[in-house]
Amino acid sequence: MKKTIVWTFVGVLFCVYVGYAFSQTLADIYIQANKPLVSSTELASTPAATPEATETVSHNNITPTPEAIETESPEAVLPALPACESTDVPGIRHIVLDEGARSLHLPETDSLEVNEQVRNIVFTRAAEHTDGLFFASRYSLYRYNDQLVGFAFTFTACDADSSLTETKVLMTYDLLGGRAVAPDELFAPAFDFAAATAAVLDAVHTVDFTSLVFDTAQAVFLSNNEDGTCDEVMVPLSAYGDNWQADAYLLRYYGHEESSPSDEPAAPSGEGKYLAITFDDGPESTHTARLLDGLAEHDAKATFFVLGHRLGKTADLIERMVNEGHSVGSHTYSHVNLTAVAKETIAYQLDETNMLLKNITGQEVLLLRPPYGNRNAQVAEMAAERGMSLILWSVDPQDWKMRDARQTADHIIARAKDGEIILLHDIYASSVDGALLAVKELTAQGYTFVTVDELLDMNGGRVTGGIYRTGKGTVSK
Numbered sequence: 001m002k003k004t005i006v007w008t009f010v011g012v013l014f015c016v017y018v019g020y021a022f023s024q025t026l027a028d029i030y031i032q033a034n035k036p037l038v039s040s041t042e043l044a045s046t047p048a049a050t051p052e053a054t055e056t057v058s059h060n061n062i063t064p065t066p067e068a069i070e071t072e073s074p075e076a077v078l079p080a081l082p083a084c085e086s087t088d089v090p091g092i093r094h095i096v097l098d099e100g101a102r103s104l105h106l107p108e109t110d111s112l113e114v115n116e117q118v119r120n121i122v123f124t125r126a127a128e129h130t131d132g133l134f135f136a137s138r139y140s141l142y143r144y145n146d147q148l149v150g151f152a153f154t155f156t157a158c159d160a161d162s163s164l165t166e167t168k169v170l171m172t173y174d175l176l177g178g179r180a181v182a183p184d185e186l187f188a189p190a191f192d193f194a195a196a197t198a199a200v201l202d203a204v205h206t207v208d209f210t211s212l213v214f215d216t217a218q219a220v221f222l223s224n225n226e227d228g229t230c231d232e233v234m235v236p237l238s239a240y241g242d243n244w245q246a247d248a249y250l251l252r253y254y255g256h257e258e259s260s261p262s263d264e265p266a267a268p269s270g271e272g273k274y275l276a277i278t279f280d281d282g283p284e285s286t287h288t289a290r291l292l293d294g295l296a297e298h299d300a301k302a303t304f305f306v307l308g309h310r311l312g313k314t315a316d317l318i319e320r321m322v323n324e325g326h327s328v329g330s331h332t333y334s335h336v337n338l339t340a341v342a343k344e345t346i347a348y349q350l351d352e353t354n355m356l357l358k359n360i361t362g363q364e365v366l367l368l369r370p371p372y373g374n375r376n377a378q379v380a381e382m383a384a385e386r387g388m389s390l391i392l393w394s395v396d397p398q399d400w401k402m403r404d405a406r407q408t409a410d411h412i413i414a415r416a417k418d419g420e421i422i423l424l425h426d427i428y429a430s431s432v433d434g435a436l437l438a439v440k441e442l443t444a445q446g447y448t449f450v451t452v453d454e455l456l457d458m459n460g461g462r463v464t465g466g467i468y469r470t471g472k473g474t475v476s477k
């Protein structure tokens with residue numbers, strides 16, 4: 001599937017040189033943050049290829065370091081990922097595993113599924129070169145938004161016979177869905193993106209169309225050149241016109257949270273002034289933490305409908321939510337449309353998430369926000385069997401679409417009235433900013449932000465299996 005380019009050389013110097021060429025493609029933010037393994041000039045006299053290896057020996061007489069001749073599976077050698085470094089990119093952390101002649105650099109995200117796939121890719125390559133002189137994995141980051149990120153992995157191995165192997169793998173991931181994204185999911189359905197790509201490249205490139213990474217300006221494919229080298233080939237997204245549909249992908253899978261008919265500007269109300277602000281699709285390590293800071297400043301309580309698959313790396317945020325008086329509900333394990341999957345899948349999506357949350361908080365999970373607001377009698381019944389209620393919403397600023405803090409805040413402020421449930425997503429910086437603007441201004445107007453549970457308690461209490469759009473009682477469907 002992925003193009004693998006292999007060179008075999010007798011010449012040691014070329015091996016050394018090419019072994020370092022890979023680092024040129026590293027994302028700048030990462031290469032600056034990490035000490036280079038060793039410079040190419042050092043390498044010529046330091047074949048063990050670690051910064052710690054100061055012994056000078058001739059490359060031809062190298063004795064592999066103990067680390068380099070370990071034969072255990074990579075998982076056995078690397079039982080757990082060590083502390084990682086944060087990056088400037090929300091939701092992405094950088095892991096460095098430098099051990100003797102093996103240097104593994106890999107990304108870590110908030111998605112357990114994506115992390116597992118990344119580790120499989122990297123550790124599988126590492127396991128193929130455990131008896132070599134040198135193995136390194138590097139990656140470049142390509143980011144479209146907080147949700148769609150790509151990693152261009154480069155694996156460089158100098159094997160015991162001095163043969164050099166360079167392998168490149170491009171992967172694009174949907175961090176919210178916890179899944180790899182295939183190129184054909186990013187283009188218009190009938191569009192021949194391979195032909196369109198070939199048309200803008202010179203004939204020298206033979207491009208692998210099975211994978212790509214991209215940012216907001218360009219798509220990157222791998223090419224297998226006639227001279228045996230391998231390139232990352234950039235194609236401006238403008239070359240595809242309207243057939244480039246990464247935004248459509250996001251809307252297709254995540255955008256269609258339905259708007260409620262009651263989502264209309266509020267008439268002034270003389271009743272109590274309690275609002276429930278809710279956040280779906282997180283937790284997200286950067287934005288959610290900042291949101292919690294801001295809510296604490298205004299003494300505002302919120303309800304978080306979280307995705308089970310994000311909990312492995314964000315348990316601390318869940319603990320913080322509970323400790324700071326917020327409520328935590330389920331948004332399923334991996335954001336599935338519960339009306340489109342088998343009963344067993346619904347059960348898994350609910351039970352796995354509830355179990356993970358209970359392990360963190362010690363509390364039963366009683367609130368479910370079905371993805372897209374989609375529910376039917378079966379979903380409601382299965383939620384009821386678990387003691388849960390379905391929480392929809394009455395104010396929807398469509399923050400995921402607007403990505404504009406002021407517009408998001410203005411929408412909320414214009415519709416605020418006692419008992420409303422506000423839908424937001426704590427995976428976007430603009431949503432967090434908009435939420436905090438609205439909280440600040442509405443608090444000044446005399447509103448109090450409470451959790452969904454508290455809002456329901458004020459209005460007669462929560463009904464198991466009930467479906468709520470506002471705090472003012474259940475709706476029939």
Ligand SMILES: [Zn+2]
Pocket residue numbers: 280281331335371372
């Ligand atoms: Zn959602």
